[in-house]
Amino acid sequence: MATALDRIIEYKRDEVAVLKAQTTVAELEARASAQESPRGFDARLREIASAGQNALICEMKRKSPSAGDILPGADPLQIVREYENGGAACLSVLTDFPSFGGTLEDLETIRSAVSMPILRKDFMIDPIQIVEARAYGADCILVILSALDDGLARELIATAVSFGMDVLTEVHDSRELDRAIALDASLIGVNNRDLKAMKTDLGVSEVLARHAPELEMVSESGVRDSEDIKRLRQSGFRRFLIGESLMKETDRESAVHALVNAGTD
Numbered sequence: 001m002a003t004a005l006d007r008i009i010e011y012k013r014d015e016v017a018v019l020k021a022q023t024t025v026a027e028l029e030a031r032a033s034a035q036e037s038p039r040g041f042d043a044r045l046r047e048i049a050s051a052g053q054n055a056l057i058c059e060m061k062r063k064s065p066s067a068g069d070i071l072p073g074a075d076p077l078q079i080v081r082e083y084e085n086g087g088a089a090c091l092s093v094l095t096d097f098p099s100f101g102g103t104l105e106d107l108e109t110i111r112s113a114v115s116m117p118i119l120r121k122d123f124m125i126d127p128i129q130i131v132e133a134r135a136y137g138a139d140c141i142l143v144i145l146s147a148l149d150d151g152l153a154r155e156l157i158a159t160a161v162s163f164g165m166d167v168l169t170e171v172h173d174s175r176e177l178d179r180a181i182a183l184d185a186s187l188i189g190v191n192n193r194d195l196k197a198m199k200t201d202l203g204v205s206e207v208l209a210r211h212a213p214e215l216e217m218v219s220e221s222g223v224r225d226s227e228d229i230k231r232l233r234q235s236g237f238r239r240f241l242i243g244e245s246l247m248k249e250t251d252r253e254s255a256v257h258a259l260v261n262a263g264t265d
């Protein structure tokens with residue numbers, strides 16, 4: 001049976017074909033070289049975590065396949081300023097439109113308005129998308145191992161590195177974690193959401209932290225409140241990627257502030 005992830009990858013192939021028909025890598029490279037250099041995404045996470053706080057990657061997401069509408073009319077600039085004022089380390093900006101309602105224009109607008117490093121959150125299947133990410137100002141890209149073979153993952157990572165960007169390599173089980181380690185991934189995220197079944201379980205992070213306790217991984221998805229952060233801190237997590245629960249908050253700034261400090265005293 002085709003999973004939600006399979007369906008997304010299928011239309012990504014069409015999107016990449018359209019992109020290649022409309023532009024060239026050379027043209028995107030020219031745009032990329034006009035951008036301000038990448039802001040260190042991994043370095044920023046490290047800086048906050050080593051200062052004893054929780055390093056939060058806060059996400060701008062209007063809707064999702066699992067949650068449906070989250071905040072359809074969201075004003076991206078207002079949201080990310082609230083994240084910044086609350087003490088977020090970095091941002092994640094969805095640029096997938098069909099499933100998440102995000103655009104590259106969101107990324108570009110947000111990049112020029114804040115000083116936080118930004119992850120382009122999308123489904124990367126071709127190096128041209130990495131160049132495109134940099135052309136719109138991304139500092140980091142996402143490599144989802146469950147959607148890629150090692151050869152392609154390696155190529156995407158190498159392209160990002162050649163543009164000075166960081167890579168968040170996403171895993172969901174111990175087999176993918178072993179692949180990430182073999183690929184020399186410098187920043188690994190454990191997705192608590194099963195992208196095939198669309199359910200979240202923080203236990204996924206706990207199990208994988210036991211598998212590789214020396215890696216400073218990011219716990220992604222399904223993190224809702226201070227209790228969740230405290231629970232994951234016990235397994236060693238200091239880095240968190242949070243979307244839905246913060247998008248739905250009314251006082252986003254205070255909510256971020258509370259999560260940044262949860263369990264730190």
Ligand SMILES: O=P(O)(O)OC[C@@H](O)[C@@H](O)c1c[nH]c2ccccc12
Binds near residue numbers: 122191222
């Ligand atoms: O909204 P949540 O449950 O806090 O999750 C955020 C983030 O982890 C999630 O959006 C995500 C993780 N990996 C992805 C890959 C593609 C799209 C989205 C995602």
